[in-house]
Amino acid sequence: MKLSRVVEASSAVTATRSRKKKTEELGALLGDASVDEIPTVVAWLSGVIPQGRLGVGWRSLVALELPPATDPTLTVAGVDDLLTRLSTATGPGSVARRRALLDELFGSATESEQDLLRRLMTGELRQGALAGVMVDAIASASGQPLDLVRRAHMLTGSLAETASLAVHGGTQALSDVGLRVGRAVAPMLATPADSLADAVTSLGPDLVVDFKLDGARIQVHRRGDEVSVFTRTLRDITDAVPDLVAVIRELPCETVILDGETLTLDADGRPRPFQDTMSRFGSAGDLGDDPAGVLRPFFFDCLHLDGVDLIDRPLRDRLAALTSVAPGLRIPSVTDPSVAQAQQHFDAALAAGHEGVMVKSLAGPYAAGRRGKGWQKVKPVHTLDLVVLAAEWGSGRRTGFLSNLHLGARDPDGGPPVMVGKTFKGLTDALLQWQTDEFGRHETHRDSYTVYLRPELVVEIELDGVQRSSRYPGGVALRFARVVRYRPDKTAAEADTIDAIRAKLP
Incomplete structure (x- = not known):
């Protein structure tokens, strides 16, 4: 299959909001692919590179200015092979080898193929081919029952593997998929609650309220002395977290799968900044003599214990199993609270430096890989008034x-505004049209991707928090920023200062 066929399907998917049309387009694409190409195509259109990290930075890709090819000649297999060579280019001379491979790839790509490759390799292939839609497409292309495909995806945690099972093995292969200690499971996700009172009322009275820690999601597996630790995205980080491995090996069990959070704590037991925790995931696991770098695990679910799968059991049973094997590692929680008691727990979580709380029904099973009403998250809302410095042209729809x-x-000292982040979240069709019409009146210059503006427009941004970052000049970055509205009633001189944002750092 040619890469241009993937580009064609990608464009069609981004051009529609209809789930049905997305599924039809993806199903047709998978139907055109060979059985060996399907896993790769599924991964790409889900925004995933099977090879993982390629060792190529965002700036290197943006700086590429190779003239596009006239005719589409690249194939799925050829590009996949080149990405493999790119990911394995290490050691002396690797920078030059990577550059040569990038030149080879982008020099052979048409303009639309270059765009897709650049967005795929920078993690910005946002086109609506989300897991649920892709699962539907796999079922359609393979002719397998949707429920069977969906469950296989939940238990393997991999769309590409699920596609291979459906196409190569059919119904029997999909049916044989089960919970397996050592293989990561797609994590259950939560739905934002309108308010704490609404969450307690809708899920009560049989519920539990957990602290929502300002840490990183982990899933740990143990069989005997063999321990594996996975991130929210199912990346294996076992070698980087020997402190977590040591804790899990001490548990009184033979096999177990636990779901939870990990974070580093300061001397007072308060969470250290989120990026301090995340930095450990990329380390070699050497803690040195700094106790502040030690990761502490806290768990809120148990999916398997000593040969018994609990994933389909109610949360009540799973928590009983968790308490039996790791009582000292339970996330702080209260069971069957009133709204007032839940509010006290919420206030205690914030006072301890955490994000908020999770409200969960004790009757629900573990909906792996899905976001359901059985888990609802409650966090305080933060907003900032910021200056729009530039805007990038959109893609797809x-x-x-x-x-x-x-x-x-x-800048409180009167200098130019200090960049602290980017976002495209929260923009309605009306706002997109308004921005496109309005920004030309404030433009200073532009390049092929971006229109730069005079610092005059103020926008209200909602965010989940602030963290330290070397990516932006201000040394901070916004977490999960999204547009609320523009503020024509405010001038840039009334925007929030970089000092005020830094003061929000944990």
């Missing part, structure tokens, strides 16, 4: 519209 905003905070 947003082609022709200015979309991704560059955001700046006011």
